[in-house]
Structures are given as C-alpha cells and as structure tokens.
Amino acid sequence: MTTELHVVGQSVARSDGVGSVTGRSLFTADRSFPGMLHLKMVRSPVHHALLKGVDLSEAEKVRGFVRALTHADVPHNVYTILGLIGVEPEEEFVLAVDRVRYKGEPIVAILAETEAAAMEAVSKVRLDLEELPAVFDVEEALQPGAPVVTHWGNNTFMFEGHNCRRVRYGDVEQGFAEADHIVEGVYSTSPIEQAPLETTGCIALPEANGRYTVYTNTQALYFSLDNTSIILQVPGNRLHFIGGMVGGGFGGKVDVIVEPLATLGAMKTNRPVRYVYSRSEEMQVSSTRSAWKIRVKDGVTSDGRIIARKVTSYADSGAYSRQTPYALTKHAANAAGPYAIPNVWIDAYCVYTNRTPTSAMRGFGVTMASFAIEVQMDRIAERVGVDPWTIRFLNAYRNGDIKPHRKPAEDATLIETMQAAAVLVGHDLPEAFKAMTSDPRPTQEGGR
Amino acid sequence: MDKVIVTFELAGRDVDVMVSPMTTLQSVLRNQLGHTAVKDGCRQGGCGSCTVLVDGEPMMSCLLPVEDVAGRSVITLEGITPTDGLHPIQQAFLDANGYQCGYCTPGMIVVAKALLDHNPSPSRDEVVDALSGNVCRCTGYLPIIEAIESAVRAAGQQEARA
Amino acid sequence: MARLRGTGMAAVNYPTGMNLGGDPSQALVHATTSGSFIVTLSATDLGQGLRTVIGQIAAETLGVAYEEVVIDTADTDTGPHDMGTFASRATHRVGNAVKAAALEARQAVLELAAEELEAAVEDLVTDGHGNVLVNGVPSRSLRIADLASRAQFQYGRTIAGRGSFMKPKSGVDPETGAMDPDSTEAHACTIAEVEVDTETGEVAVLSIRSAYEVGRQVNPALVRGQIVGGAWMGMSHALYETTEPYYPSRDHSPKDFAEYLMPGPREVPEIDCVVLEMPSSNGPYGVKGVGEMTANSPIPAIVNAIYHACGVRIDSLPVTPEAILRGLDALA
Numbered sequence: 047m048t049t050e051l052h053v054v055g056q057s058v059a060r061s062d063g064v065g066s067v068t069g070r071s072l073f074t075a076d077r078s079f080p081g082m083l084h085l086k087m088v089r090s091p092v093h094h095a096l097l098k099g100v101d102l103s104e105a106e107k108v109r110g111f112v113r114a115l116t117h118a119d120v121p122h123n124v125y126t127i128l129g130l131i132g133v134e135p136e137e138e139f140v141l142a143v144d145r146v147r148y149k150g151e152p153i154v155a156i157l158a159e160t161e162a163a164a165m166e167a168v169s170k171v172r173l174d175l176e177e178l179p180a181v182f183d184v185e186e187a188l189q190p191g192a193p194v195v196t197h198w199g200n201n202t203f204m205f206e207g208h209n210c211r212r213v214r215y216g217d218v219e220q221g222f223a224e225a226d227h228i229v230e231g232v233y234s235t236s237p238i239e240q241a242p243l244e245t246t247g248c249i250a251l252p253e254a255n256g257r258y259t260v261y262t263n264t265q266a267l268y269f270s271l272d273n274t275s276i277i278l279q280v281p282g283n284r285l286h287f288i289g290g291m292v293g294g295g296f297g298g299k300v301d302v303i304v305e306p307l308a309t310l311g312a313m314k315t316n317r318p319v320r321y322v323y324s325r326s327e328e329m330q331v332s333s334t335r336s337a338w339k340i341r342v343k344d345g346v347t348s349d350g351r352i353i354a355r356k357v358t359s360y361a362d363s364g365a366y367s368r369q370t371p372y373a374l375t376k377h378a379a380n381a382a383g384p385y386a387i388p389n390v391w392i393d394a395y396c397v398y399t400n401r402t403p404t405s406a407m408r409g410f411g412v413t414m415a416s417f418a419i420e421v422q423m424d425r426i427a428e429r430v431g432v433d434p435w436t437i438r439f440l441n442a443y444r445n446g447d448i449k450p451h452r453k454p455a456e457d458a459t460l461i462e463t464m465q466a467a468a469v470l471v472g473h474d475l476p477e478a479f480k481a482m483t484s485d486p487r488p489t490q491e492g493g494r
Numbered sequence: 495m496d497k498v499i500v501t502f503e504l505a506g507r508d509v510d511v512m513v514s515p516m517t518t519l520q521s522v523l524r525n526q527l528g529h530t531a532v533k534d535g536c537r538q539g540g541c542g543s544c545t546v547l548v549d550g551e552p553m554m555s556c557l558l559p560v561e562d563v564a565g566r567s568v569i570t571l572e573g574i575t576p577t578d579g580l581h582p583i584q585q586a587f588l589d590a591n592g593y594q595c596g597y598c599t600p601g602m603i604v605v606a607k608a609l610l611d612h613n614p615s616p617s618r619d620e621v622v623d624a625l626s627g628n629v630c631r632c633t634g635y636l637p638i639i640e641a642i643e644s645a646v647r648a649a650g651q652q653e654a655r656a
Numbered sequence: 657m658a659r660l661r662g663t664g665m666a667a668v669n670y671p672t673g674m675n676l677g678g679d680p681s682q683a684l685v686h687a688t689t690s691g692s693f694i695v696t697l698s699a700t701d702l703g704q705g706l707r708t709v710i711g712q713i714a715a716e717t718l719g720v721a722y723e724e725v726v727i728d729t730a731d732t733d734t735g736p737h738d739m740g741t742f743a744s745r746a747t748h749r750v751g752n753a754v755k756a757a758a759l760e761a762r763q764a765v766l767e768l769a770a771e772e773l774e775a776a777v778e779d780l781v782t783d784g785h786g787n788v789l790v791n792g793v794p795s796r797s798l799r800i801a802d803l804a805s806r807a808q809f810q811y812g813r814t815i816a817g818r819g820s821f822m823k824p825k826s827g828v829d830p831e832t833g834a835m836d837p838d839s840t841e842a843h844a845c846t847i848a849e850v851e852v853d854t855e856t857g858e859v860a861v862l863s864i865r866s867a868y869e870v871g872r873q874v875n876p877a878l879v880r881g882q883i884v885g886g887a888w889m890g891m892s893h894a895l896y897e898t899t900e901p902y903y904p905s906r907d908h909s910p911k912d913f914a915e916y917l918m919p920g921p922r923e924v925p926e927i928d929c930v931v932l933e934m935p936s937s938n939g940p941y942g943v944k945g946v947g948e949m950t951a952n953s954p955i956p957a958i959v960n961a962i963y964h965a966c967g968v969r970i971d972s973l974p975v976t977p978e979a980i981l982r983g984l985d986a987l988a
Contacts, residue, residue, distance in 0.1 A: 053722045053784070054874050061708050061727065067587045069572065070575075071596060072530065212830070213833030234971065237899045243541060243598050243630070244595070265742055266740025267698045267730050286732060287731075288731050289700045291595075292701065293595045294631050295700075296631070296702075300742050324537070325535065325536035329899065372675060375835070378833050408889070410948075411675070413948075417955045417959070435665070452833075453836050463869045467865070467866065467867035470847075470929075471865050538912045595702060622922050632704075634886075634924060635920070636927060
C-alpha cells in the first residue's frame with residue numbers, strides 16, 4: 047500500500063460550498079408543503095408548580111386553530127433520551143402531566159393554519175398552576191429539605207448505586223500527607239447556549255403509504271428516529287428521517303424534542319406539521335451547556351510535581367437529566383487533565399435544579415474541566431515558584447502512563463504540542479524541556 | 495383586518511403581493527416569493543441573516559413592514575447570484591472558506607456587496623464596521639473578513655486590466 | 657487607570673468518540689456505470705465540512721480523484737445507521753466505516769482489473785487519477801470508469817462495498833471509575849495575550865496563538881476553520897456568554913442576540929496556529945478529530961493572561977468587567 051497520499055491532506059474545495067454562497071441549499075425551515083400546519087407550544091411561565099388544569103376553551107375559538115396535543119395524546123409520554131444506551135430511569139415528560147419543573151417546560155402543543163393563529167391560540171390557553179418552592183443552586187439542591195425536582199424523589203442522578211460518578215486511583219490522602227504544598231481552587235461557570243444561527247426545527251409529513259417523513263436539522267438522525275419511535279410507539283420503519291443542511295449544531299441539536307410532537311401532530315391531523323423554535327425559545331428553552339462548580343485540591347511537591355489530585359464537580363443538570371449523566375462520566379475520564387498523577391480522586395455529581403434542562407455542547411463534560419485544571423495549574427506554578435510552562439512540562443503525561451481511570455495513555459503528544467507552541471510564540475524553553483518526548487518512561491522509574 | 499396589495503421591484507422585476515398589514519418583508523420574500531436565501535435567524539434584527547438591499551442599502555427584512563418597500567427596489571442573494579457562475583464576492587467567499595454552516599452567509603454576502611458597491615476599496619476597519627450587524631457562530635469572522643478583502647483585491651485587478 | 661497587558665497559557669487534550677464507545681457508524685459505497693462512486697450515509701454535516709472530508713477519505717482509498725466521489729447523506733431510508741455528529745466522532749468513525757467500504761469496493765475493482773490484465777491483484781496499484789495499473793508497468797493499465805461500465809454490462813458484477821466501525825462499548829466500574837472512554841486523544845496548547853482596561857474592566861484579546869496535534873489533517877483549510885472558529889468561541893465563553901448572568905438566579909435571562917453577548921468582528925483577535933500530525937493508531941489515515949476541542953484551551957489561556965496582566969485571578973466564567981473591577985478593588 048502506497049504511503050503517498052493524493053487527496054487526504056489537500057485543502058480541496060468543499061463539495062457543498064456553492065449551495066452556501068448562493069443560498070440555494072435548503073435548510074429545514076426553508077421547506078414548505080401544501081396544507082402545512084404550524085405547531086407552537088404552551089410553556090410553563092413559572093419555575094416549579096403543580097399543574098392543576100389546562101383550559102383550552104378560548105384557544106379553540108381562535109380562527110385557524112386546528113387542534114391541541116396534550117400528554118394524553120402521547121403514547122409513551124415519560125421517557126429518557128439516553129434510554130437507547132441503557133440510562134435509567136425514565137423521567138422526562140414530552141408534555142407535562144400534573145407538574146412543571148422549569149420555566150419554559152412544554153405543556154400543550156397547539157396546531158394551527160398559520161404561525162400567527164398558533165401563537166394567538168397559545169396566548170389564550172389558561173393554566174391553573176400552584177407554585178412550589180424552587181431550587182436553583184446545586185449545593186443547595188443536595189441538602190436535605192431542598193425542594194425535590196424529580197418525580198422519583200431525588201435531586202441527584204444515581205450512578206450504579208452511588209450519588210456521583212467516582213474515580214478512585216491510588217490514595218489521595220496519603221498523597222496530601224506527603225505533599226509539600228496543598229493548592230486549592232473552586233471554579234464555577236454559568237450555563238451557555240449553543241446559539242446556532244439556525245434554530246432547532248423539523249417538518250413532519252404524512253406519506254400516502256402510512257409512513258411519516260420528517261425533515262429535521264438534528265445532529266443525529268437515527269438517534270432522533272429511534273427516540274421518536276419509542277415516544278410514539280410506532281415501529282421505526284414507519285419513520286423516514288431526512289437531514290441535509292444544519293445551520294450550526296454545537297450540541298444544541300442532539301436532544302430529541304421537536305420531532306416526536308411534530309410527527310404526532312402529523313399523525314393526528316394527517317397534514318404536514320412544522321415545529322421550529324423561535325429565537326427566544328432557542329435562547330431560553332432549548333437545552334444549554336451545564337453550569338459547573340469544580341473544586342480542585344492538589345498535593346504538590348516542592349519541585350512542582352502533582353502527586354495527588356482531588357476533584358469534586360457538580361454539573362447543574364436542570365430539571366431533567368437529558369444527556370448530563372453521560373457528560374459526568376466523560377468529565378470523570380478527563381477531569382484530572384493530561385498529566386501523570388499517581389493519586390486521583392474524583393466525585394462528579396449530576397444535580398437537578400429547577401432550570402432549563404442542560405445537555406450537550408461542544409466539549410461536553412471536558413471544556414469546563416480544562417478551564418478549571420488549567421487555571422489550577424497556574425495557581426500551582428505560582429505557589430511552587432515556577433513558570434507556567436515548567437509546571438506543565440514537569441507533569442505532562444506520556445504514553446504508557448496509567449490514567450486515573452486505569453487506561454494506559456496512548457497517542458499522547460502533549461509535550462510535542464507544547465514544544466511547538468513555544469516555538470510559535472518565540473518562547474525559549476530550557477534544553478531539558480526541548481528534549482522531552484512522549485515516549486514511555488524508562489521502566490527503572492517504575493509504573494505509576 | 496383587510497389585506498393590502500403591495501407592489502415593489504424584486505431583482506429588477508415588479509411583483510405584487512397581498513398581505514395583512516405589517517407583514518414583514520422577510521416573511522413575504524420567504525413564504526410568498528420563494529426567496530429562501532433570506533434567512534430567519536431571530537426575527538428581532540439581532541443577527542442580520544435576513545439582510546436584503548433596499549434601493550441598494552442593506553436592511554434587515556425582519557424589521558421592515560413590506561408596505562415600506564412599495565415602489566422601491568429589493569435585491570436578495572437570489573438577485574445577486576448570476577444565472578451562470580458566481581458573483582465575484584461569492585467566488586471569494588468560496589475560495590477563502592468564508593463560511594461553514596452557511597446560515598449567515600447570504601446576509602454576509604449581501605452586506606459585502608452593499609459595502610463594495612459604495613466603497614470599492616474599504617479599509618479593514620470599514621469592512622468590520624459593515625459586518626457589525628451580522629452574527630456568525632461558526633467561523634470567528636476572520637475568514638469572512640479575508641473573503642471580502644480578497645474580493646476587493648480581485649476587483650482591483652479587474653479594474654487594472656480593463 | 658491603565659491598560660495592562662499580559663499573556664497566559666493552557667495545555668489540553670481532548671478525547672475522540674462518544675464516551676465509552678458503543679457508537680457505531682456504517683457506510684455503503686457503490687460505483688456508477690461511469691466510474692463515479694456514491695458513498696451512502698446517514699451522517700450529518702453541521703457545516704464543518706464533514707461531507708468533504710469523507711469524500712476525500714473515500715477518494716483516497718478508492719484511488720480515484722476527489723471529483724469522482726459523491727457523498728449521499730443524510731437519509732435513514734438509504735443511509736445505514738450512524739450514531740450522529742457529536743463527540744468529535746464523525747471524521748474518525750464515519751471515516752473508518754467509509755474507508756472499510758471503499759476498500760471492499762476497491763478490491764472488486766482490482767479483482768476485475770487483475771482478470772483483464774492477467775496480473776495478480778497484489779501487483780496492481782491505483783494512481784489516484786482513476787487508473788489501475790500493474791505496478792511499475794504504466795503501459796498495462798485500465799481506466800476505473802471503463803472497468804465500472806464493463807462490470808455492469810459485460811460481467812454482471814457489482815463494484816461495491818460495505819463498512820462498519822465501532823469501538824466496543826466499555827463498562828465503568830462504579831467504585832473505581834475504571835473505563836476505556838475514548839479511541840484516541842488530540843492535543844492543544846494555546847497562548848493568549850490580553851489587554852485589561854483597569855478603568856472599565858474590559859478585556860481586549862490581542863492574540864490567540866495555538867499549536868494543535870490532530871493525528872492527520874484530511875483537509876487543512878477545514879481544520880484551520882475549526883481552530884479559528886473555536887478560538888473565537890472560547891473567547892466568547894471566557895468573556896461574554898451566559899444564559900444566566902446572575903447564576904444561580906434565573907433573572908435577566910437573554911432572549912435574543914442583543915442580550916446574549918458574543919464578540920463581534922471588531923473584537924476578534926489575531927488568531928494564529930500551527931498544526932502537528934502524529935497519526936493515531938486507529939483513525940482513518942491516522943485522523944484524531946478536532947471539532948470540539950478548539951474552544952477549550954483559549955478559555956483558560958485568556959483567564960490566566962488576565963491574572964498576568966492585572967493580578968486579578970478570576971475563577972468564574974464569564975469574566976465580566978464587573979468581576980475585574982471588583983477584583984482590582986480587592987487588590988487595592
């Protein structure tokens with residue numbers, strides 16, 4: 047097999063470029079179909095409440111109103127998006143039943159002939175709500191006596207019997223005892239919206255052969271199809287999902303939120319149904335990146351080696367867990383950073399609060415870990431009295447080093463990447479760092 | 495409310511549309527006239543993806559009642575794209591990868607055309623100013639600025655040859 | 657009152673693939689009668705250029721020009737299963753599936769060519785321009801377009817391939833967290849330079865300069881697109897963006913782009929990068945993936961640069977002018 051590459055490695059022109067610069071490529075909401083209905087959602091105006099009644103009588107009188115969808119119309123109304131990969135329990139409501147848990151939670155879907163009619167009908171739906179105390183702070187949510195967000199009675203997702211995802215490697219307390227310095231930091235972030243230029247949306251069409259075609263800008267076509275199949279209790283082969291252009295994803299189009307209800311609407315009315323988020327829905331209701339609170343405690347030797355790292359992280363999952371349990375596991379696999387540390391303890395919590403559910407965003411589980419660890423590294427450097435390059439070269443991991451989740455590092459190139467960065471900015475590294483490689487450590491030093 | 499008929503010039507030809515009062519130009523262009531290159535990012539004048547040229551000036555069509563363009567000339571990206579090939583600005587965006595997801599691209603190209611029609615050799619500052627009403631989430635703006643600057647250079651070379 | 661400059665750095669790694677694996681991708685490849693190849697997928701392009709890099713991987717593997725490959729995606733009726741475009745998995749996993757399918761199709765081409773050229777399959781090579789030839793004997797060659805046509809009409813044979821890639825799903829030990837989370841790791845090191853205005857608290861980012869190591873760049877221009885776009889997004893995360901400016905209170909939550917602050921073209925710094933390629937053991941042509949990680953090292957690099965500039969260490973994002981001013985007051 048020839049080692050010379052002809053195409054891989056070339057900056058060839060994108061095959062879809064002309065469609066983008068002419069605007070000829072169709073995005074989901076650019077399509078329209080005869081008889082198409084518009085779906086607009088009645089949403090909870092409050093953070094946490096008992097939902098005692100829904101009065102549609104005024105809404106039904108709006109000219110252009112076609113029908114409403116409530117939880118009673120949804121065949122499998124309580125689901126969990128990661129059920130497909132075995133995550134339990136089922137906890138999220140496609141449409142609210144007797145309680146709402148976040149401001150913006152969907153309650154009733156209104157189908158109408160025009161967007162304006164749908165929005166007017168939404169504004170005329172009357173909700174009978176009895177507000178409940180709400181909790182917004184992750185550490186408060188974990189205290190006994192905090193308002194309980196979930197319907198199954200706990201504010202923390204359980205990871206196989208534990209209230210957090212755990213990593214235990216070596217003995218951190220022993221490491222702290224042997225350390226010359228203890229360096230601590232608390233790093234916090236607030237929720238961030240993916241904010242793609244194109245909002246989340248889909249159009250569901252009934253076909254003559256009894257199947258449903260769904261044009262959608264989801265990032266994951268089969269994931270959306272399979273969840274829709276579960277929620278609507280129809281075999282997957284009756285669903286035909288078509289993607290194409292996606293006007294930005296960044297993780298904001300991986301939750302399966304619009305397809306099930308649009309398809310249900312198409313089933314109930316036998317007409318195409320369009321469900322596209324407005325910009326304010328995209329900003330306020332579509333899932334965000336979690337807020338994180340990450341506590342790092344490091345034991346460091348006087349020459350700057352980190353010999354113990356304890357990380358306690360809280361991800362604010364919002365009212366439903368969506369994909370956050372997955373993120374906590376990914377976070378735990380990366381929270382100690384690309385460094386060789388012999389003793390690591392990680393507790394990573396998925397905490398429920400009364401806010402918009404959080405879910406995937408670019409760097410899911412890792413972006414904020416990198417923020418915390420890399421600011422922490424500078425803190426350590428300052429405490430020990432070395433510069434930021436030094437602290438990182440001293441601790442950089444190499445191939446063969448055992449990571450805290452007990453997988454040996456491979457394809458490690460942190461050292462080479464830092465060397466290249468130093469050259470780029472004209473920073474002259476000491477010879478010892480210039481000579482370092484990611485080759486496995488000589489065995490005389492012993493395993494870590 | 496009674497509907498009204500509004501007549502305006504779209505890409506050089508007169509069109510008549512029947513609308514409820516205060517229907518936006520964006521809605522008319524997208525839903526009645528099939529100009530889906532006019533994008534729909536926010537309907538709040540916050541992103542610029544709906545930008546069109548009204549009498550040569552870039553305007554956010556989501557903020558403009560269609561009555562306001564009665565008798566005036568409207569050009570969308572559809573009107574800028576030639577029947578064959580590409581407008582030089584489009585070619586420049588293609589060559590510089592001044593796009594990723596493509597959603598902000600129509601608005602960016604319309605704004606770029608308005609800029610270069612008024613000011614054939616803008617400074618970088620003037621390019622940045624012209625783009626300040628258009629949001630891009632993917633590219634980080636530098637490739638878009640580079641695309642416009644390369645279109646300026648290409649036009650300058652054309653001029654020199656002519 | 658002054659404008660103080662500082663630099664800061666960060667070094668990160670980023671995993672490839674859905675965490676723990678178990679995220680399959682499949683692909684189908686078939687030749688048309690004119691020697692083009694259709695690659696059928698259900699994977700989605702988010703605008704990063706996935707269709708293009710997959711086309712490049714297919715063309716490379718088949719031994720044809722990039723222009724001869726058509727990527728047909730995304731449709732669940734025709735495209736085999738794919739887990740989705742997220743977790744920096746697509747070029748790696750979809751690329752591997754396409755490479756496998758293309759290898760099978762390529763093998764069908766070579767077997768037919770071997771028969772016609774009366775040569776051994778092992779002695780045949782492709783030239784990347786649509787020709788199969790006996791290695792070292794350029795006169796003994798056939799056009800793939802002609803082979804594809806004859807396969808259909810003369811031999812009644814398919815020139816096609818199927819491919820699948822999946823990293824088997826790893827468990828997680830509930831006590832120790834032992835797991836196999838990823839296929840490989842890419843790396844980045846970023847140095848940011850900022851200027852802090854001590855009167856207003858505003859931070860201008862002057863430059864974001866990074867080294868990236870991504871295994872293999874299938875399309876260097878598109879990798880650069882991710883690096884530049886990601887640097888901007890990282891700056892945006894560090895200094896501007898939040899859906900809850902008073903978190904954990906939900907008050908004053910932005911509803912539109914006027915309230916959800918992000919840097920505009922005037923705020924964009926100089927963004928510079930160098931890209932290393934140290935091929936991974938399991939990505940197609942050594943690919944690792946780069947789509948998500950590009951916002952990650954800029955964020956702490958900027959925060960560290962702020963500390964270097966003015967002595968205010970901020971541990972909470974976004975770093976607002978108010979936070980800087982409060983920090984400066986506390987130092988005074």
